[in-house]
Amino acid sequence: MKLNPDERWDLIDSIARHVVTYGEYRHTLKDAIGELTVKPMTGLPIAIAVMYCFWSVFGSFAGTLCTDGFFVKLFDGYWLPWLQEVFPGKGGWIYSILIDAGGMTNGEFILSDNCFEAFGVLTSGLFVAIGVVLPAIVIFYLMLTLLEDIGYMPRLAVLIDTVLHKIGLHGYAIVPTILSLGCNVPAVTATRILETRKQRFIMMTLLAIFIPCGAQLGIMEEVIPDLIGYVLLYLVIGYFIFGFILNRIVPGKSPEILIDVPQYQKPMMTNVRRKLWMRVSSFFKVAVPFVLLGCVVVNVLYLVGFIQWLGDLLAPVFVGWFGVPKETAGPLIAAFLRKDLAVAQLSVIEMTQYQMLSAVVLVSIYFPCVATFAMMLKEGWKELIGSVAVLTVVVFLYGGIIHLIGKLLGVA
């Protein structure tokens, strides 16, 4: 026999009356604090403080302690010189790809003196993957896991609900958005918690375009610490502007939902440790091969002259429309494989501050990395094609706008 919903609720009511007794419940300090974190007037300042904490700890641990404190010294002071010394065939193809592409100055082959410039698979590749991205990912996921287990995420969702409604989503979309700041790949799967296809499409597209991943955040913090704030500002503004537009043009519904707010909990260390390990290791299984592969591909393309050719071909677009040097063609190819690698490569190209800012924003909003791409394909090819179409328009439009803003401010 099957019941209809009303009958079911009636049945439940009478069962509950017989088996459940509700004791007296006092409003405790813990509850009162919990309420303050979801009311806008008090919740927003708290959210602002939580973000500050997140960013500050991220920078201190990944940047100051790990990368600048130890890894730069290790890679530039020991690893690079040692490899340059012992690896045979200086100046040859293999050497250039694996160790150091070096530079020709006055017809003389000069070795690079740091791992950003060397471009080799075993030098730049390993340095970016292990020296810069690993610490960033570890600390990012540690803090994310703590926030998750404490139960803060749904509160953030409640706080941001009204704003996200403006772009066709609802508060809960903050979950994929924040996951995406770690890595876009699991975030694409997490969009399944949104109700309609429209919402999923908007979310996936915005993720792929505007949310930089943890690896990229780590490398930006390292190579452009003064500009990263502006890069993020441009990305956040873009997220909302294009979200607003997408909400207008994509057909479909954006239903209201009731966000379930769980109790605050003390995180369990065993769970935190396990989750951190799982996430970091699965991230690295994807990241390291692609970083290394990215180095190989870009180096080979340089050696055969493809990148110079492409740079010249696209020069009018790059220089005229985006206002960045044509040498950015190389990093843009790398960006398709790994964004962190692309930013690292951008950092050694000579350009003005504003050009650097524009170039990094372009790298971020331009094609998602292959892994994300594959994940989106798994969620549906129609959505993927739609996203790519939106992305192409956004890159040109937003890239041009950023150039224009620079011109208006007199800095481009």
Add this chain to the structure above:
Amino acid sequence: MKILLMGHPNVGKSVFFNRLTGANVIESNYSGTTVDYTRGYMSLDGKEVEVVDVPGTFSLDPKDRAEEVAVAMLKEAKDAYVICVIDSSKLERGLYLALQIMEEGYSVIIALNMDDVAEDKNIKIDNQKLEQVLGVPVVSTIAIENIGISKVISRLKDAKPVDVEDITVMRAGMNHCGRCGRT
């Protein structure tokens, strides 16, 4: 034999799953952590038994992709045992899904999880009475502390399909007693 872990989002299904199978599915304190199913295996009386961690769903009428997966998993395994995980502090909501699954003819066992939270909130549930009324095994658990999980498994054999009509009759009986004042 196959066991499905079903229930609302954020009630502790993934914790159950990890404890039962030794797997490493992500557990977090918010709804919608699990959006795809995961299979795992545990041994029961020397036999390998398949256990599935199903995404949380509020009802069998799916509202999003994750819930679609959940409902599809249930429909796909007609003869599966279902461990219905319920947040003890929100019994009514949880029972709705449990009843729906029972109506579909599945052998259900109910795990009243987060017993510690219910105790904090001073909510008491009479397990035996609930078991009597529903006709399916009911076990209190605290999954994160590994309390009650083995009891759930040991009572799997008592799970059998129930006709909701019997429950309604039972309820009528209870109401009757209520009206005539004891006996």
Add this chain to the structure above:
Amino acid sequence: MAEKNNFVMIGIAILGLVTVAFGLADILVSVVGDGTGLSIIEIPGDMFRGGWGGLIVLFAGLFYLSGCKNVAEVHNASKVVIGSVLIWIMAGTDIFAMITESIPGGEEGPWFNSLSGFFGTYAPPYAPAIFLLPFSLVVVYYILKQERAR
């Protein structure tokens, strides 16, 4: 009892006012530009620690002020606790930053810092939040004791 409450209220109110003043100072200094120091207090002048951080210190002060009236009541007490938590976030991140700076030996130096260099990192001047830290702890201690007594 009432007298004790008044005493506590005045204490928290003063703490709130000082905190608000520090927050405003942080923000003003970062808007104007360079950070300034008054012997052992250092007001950070960058947009991150001074601007964003200053805003948080300001919020903390406002939480104290809005909760100080009657801390015996749970909702007010919770505001005071949150005010303190914000101070802890500011002071905690500052201290964490000092720790991460103190361990490595610097660009040219050895792998690890020398002992004197290590301790030198922790010398004053400190940011305002670190001075507020002890007071915020006392306040929360008082509130927790009060909650437990109930």
